[in-house]
Amino acid sequence: MSAKGCSPDNAAAEGFFGRMKTEAVYPEKWEEHTRNEVLALVDEYIRWHDHERIKQSLGWMSPVQYRQSQGMAA
Numbered sequence: 001m002s003a004k005g006c007s008p009d010n011a012a013a014e015g016f017f018g019r020m021k022t023e024a025v026y027p028e029k030w031e032e033h034t035r036n037e038v039l040a041l042v043d044e045y046i047r048w049h050d051h052e053r054i055k056q057s058l059g060w061m062s063p064v065q066y067r068q069s070q071g072m073a074a
Contacts, residue, residue: 019049020046028041050063051064
């Protein structure tokens with residue numbers, strides 16, 4: 001059973017949230033945004049990550065493109 005704060009148990013999620021912080025969270029001035037604007041920005045980042053951000057480990061495809069190329073649901 002995994003322990004609280006044991007990132008090796010959830011490395012993929014830890015990596016995703018680390019990249020999101022670096023690429024989308026830290027550059028923003030959040031005090032200038034409403035709660036709904038922040039939620040919209042996070043949603044926009046997740047959609048961009050899944051549909052447009054290419055990864056070398058996926059053969060230079062986005063996660064959605066890779067799943068489609070493997071015959072999986074996107």
